[in-house]
Amino acid sequence: MHRARRRFGQNFLHDRTIIQQMIVAISPRAGEFFLEIGPGQGALTRPLLDHGVQLTAIEIDRDLATGLRRYPAAQAGQLQVIEDDALTLPLAPLIDQADQTLRIVGNLPYNLSTPLLFHLTTPRAGIRDLHLLLQREVVDRMAAAPGSKTYGRLSVMLQARCQVEPLLDVPPGAFAPPPQVTSRFVRLIPHRERPLGDVDDDCLSRVVARAFGQRRKTLRNALRGLLDAAAIEAADINPAIRAEQVDLAGYGRLARILEHHDSAD
Structure with a gap:
């Protein structure tokens, strides 16, 4: 049995x-093209394959990748396994490979969730949707509205790219080993x-980044060196307010x- 490796943030x-x-x-x-990030022991991989999708799975753990390659679907060409880091995976070739659009699923490691979210939502076209399992607090930040304590850089950058739809909470006991936080499944x-x-x-x-890097400061001070008060006012924004407003x-x-x-x- 595979033992979860902390350095990869594994919770199965x-x-x-x-x-x-x-x-x-x-x-x-059936026939849709999927990219799965961190398939692990195949909890989502197997049912996706059972539905007849064409699946590319990227797994950084060599032992897990080897196990996935033993699936009959891999031998039949329905499943392609890439042993690599999802942060460095070019998405363009996979988008080009898809007949229509690429769909992305994944149980993202909590310690890399923000950079992975930015990487996976960078393409302007070719991705239909993303269904991701993340720490609940991260999804709260993704979906946060202006004026809330959780509204920040992640909220603005993702909402500029995607519609964010929280779907369901997943308790720690649904994983092995159980994480110390509740997770949330989200659709982008x-x-x-x-x-x-x-x-x-x-x-x-x-x-x-500059505005929320010093979120307790007014925009006039937080954006100093980037935009002055006159430029902020030209954007019809009061320089005396803070980033979350x-x-x-x-x-x-x-x-x-x-x-x-x-x-x-």
């Missing part, structure tokens, strides 16, 4: 009722029309002003 899902609920939420159809649907239009991602990221559209306006300043320099 085993609760059959929870797994069935997740599969129902995913609603896989990339926007067909991005709410901020063609705003530059780098400019948005810089503004949001600015909505998604407001950050889009700030990013556009920063982009204009950059192009003028």
Whole structure:
């Protein structure tokens, strides 16, 4: 039996009722192309394959990857196993391989969830949806509204890219070994029309990171060296408010002003 490795953040899902609920939420159809991040011992892999999907699984653990390659579906060409780090996996070839769009599922390691979320939601097109199992607090931050304590950089950047739909909570006992936190299954649907239009991602990221990097400060002080008070006011935002009081559209306006300043320099 495979022993969970702490360095990979492994907690293996085993609760059959929870797994069935997740599969129902995913609603896989035969012939669809899926990418599974961290398949582990195959809790989601097997039922996905049973539904007839074409599945690429990326697993960093060599022993687990070897076990997945023994599946009959791997021998038949329905399952492709990649032994690698999901953070470095180029998504473009997988999107190109899919007949229509790629669907992504995964039980993300909690210690890498934020960088993985940014990586997996970077493509502008070609991904239909993502169904991910994460720490509940992370999903709370992803779905948070302006003005709340959990609203932050992750909220703004993901909501600029995707619709965030929390689905169901998963208790620690559904895993082996059980984590010390409750998990939450979430659906992300990339926007067909991005709410901020063609705003530059780098400019948005810089503004949001700076604003929430010092969230107790006013925007005037937090954005010093990036945008001055006049530029903030030009975005129809009061420089005396704090980062959590600015909505998604407001950050889009700030990013556009920063982009204009950059192009003028």
